[in-house]
Amino acid sequence: MPKSLLIGLCLLGAIFAGLLTWRLWPAPAESANSPSSGPSEAPALPVFTQRIDPTPLRERVFSTGTIRAAEEVELQSEISGRVVEIAFTEGTTVEKGAVLVRLDDAELRAQLSRTTVELDLARSREERQARLLEQRGTSQEAYDASLNEVRVLEAERELLRARLTKTEIRAPFAGRIGLRFVSPGTILSPGNTIATLQSLDQVKVDFSVSERHLNRIRTGIPVTFTTPGVSDQFEGEVIAIEPRIDAATRTLLLRAAVDNPRGLLLPGAFARIELSLEEISDALLVPTTALLPGLSTNTLYVVEDGRAAARRVRTGVRTDREIQIIEGLEPGEVVITSGVQQMRSGLRVEPRDREDTEAPAGAGDPST
Missing domain, CATH: 2.40.30.170 (Efflux pump adaptor protein, beta barrel domain)
Structure with missing residues (x-):
């Protein structure tokens, strides 16, 4: 075979092989950094939200x-004595001033009678001394002694009368009397409790x-x-x-x-x-789950143009589930109430209603 023909056949085979390779070789993929394709953006994060409108708030503690x-008192005797009468029934209502207990007063009455007789005699002597003093038949000193005796006996009589009143223990106010702790014949001493009396x-x-x-x-x-x-x-x-x-x-x-x-x-x-x-009357209340507490400030996120926006707020009254926002939030704004721990400003969000049966993806437990 001539040499020139052999060379021609080799060239023709090489051209055919090149054409075949070009047709069968896969087209190169477009680069992700091609100028014709813009940068990709993360999908919007589903979140729970709540519109905040003024609402009445009653602060409760x-x-x-x-x-x-x-009114309550423990009934006690001021003096010592033997109980001779109990004039009340346990658990009943008594009126103010009613006699509840009587103590034996025989000895005191006898002393009062004797003092009364002595006082009458002293007054007679004082009157005689006064007439004699007018006639210069006695001294001023003798008259003063008789007058002082009258005054002493009058004071003693009043003392006995006061002690006699203490033998009757009366209700200091109207109320219900409790159980009694004494019986007829009990020897009472000051400080012994008879019963309790309460105004109810x-x-x-x-x-x-x-x-x-x-x-x-x-x-x-x-x-x-x-x-x-x-x-x-x-x-x-x-x-x-x-x-x-x-x-x-x-x-x-x-x-x-x-x-x-x-x-x-x-x-x-x-x-x-x-x-x-x-x-x-017009408090702005947000769920406690919406608030992100900090060392010196509190933060919550609102939805603005489909994106999360951080707000520093000042809080007021706190209830079991809500907290009042005093400063940093306007009426009508939409607050993000879930996933606030992972939230950041500028992040695209997709508001969801809490009535949705499926929680927003990536938002975590919306109740925390």
Whole structure:
């Protein structure tokens, strides 16, 4: 075969092989950094949101306390003596001034009779001495002695009368008398308890609140409370404030008064108390899950043009589930209430309703 023909055939084969390779080789992929394709953006993060509108807020403080009688006293004798009569029935109501117990007064009455006779004789001597003094038949000193004797006996008689009144133990106020601890014939000494007497038409409730509420506490604030064993809810108002803070507990002691016409409230009972401090007609309340607390400031996120925007806020009244925003939030703004720990300003968000059955992806537990 001629040499020139061989060379031509080799060139033709090389051209054919090149064309075949070009047709079968896959086209190169477009570079992700090609100028024709812009930078990719992360998808919007689903979040729970809530529109914040002004709403009435009643600031409440919860506490526990003890019910006390409006008036309460332990009935005791001021003098020693033997009980001769018990004039009350346990557990009944007595009127003010009613005689409850009588002590033996025979000895005192005898002393009073003797003193009365001695006083009459002393007055007669004083009158004779006065006439003699006018006639210069006696000295001024003798007359003064007779006059002093009259005055001493008068004082002794009044003392005996006062001791006689103490042999009758009377009710100092109207109320319900409790169980008695004496019997007829008992020898009473001062300090021995006969029974207790309590006025229960109105009762008092003593309870404490934190010292941080001091500047908002005043008399007349309404109080509601319940007590175990009674289904009713009772209402009253603060009537007195202890003028000092308890240094041990840092609390302020308050006293409320409550009407008790049916006698359902008994002294010593436990009370669960709700104290209404302040009524705010246009408070901005956000869920506590929306707030991101910090060392010196609190932050929450609002939705602006589909993106999260951080707001530094000042808080006020806190309830079980909500907290008042005093500064940093405007009425009508939409607050992000889930996933705030992972939130940052500028992040695209997709608002979701809480009624959705599926929680937003990546938002975490919306209730925390």
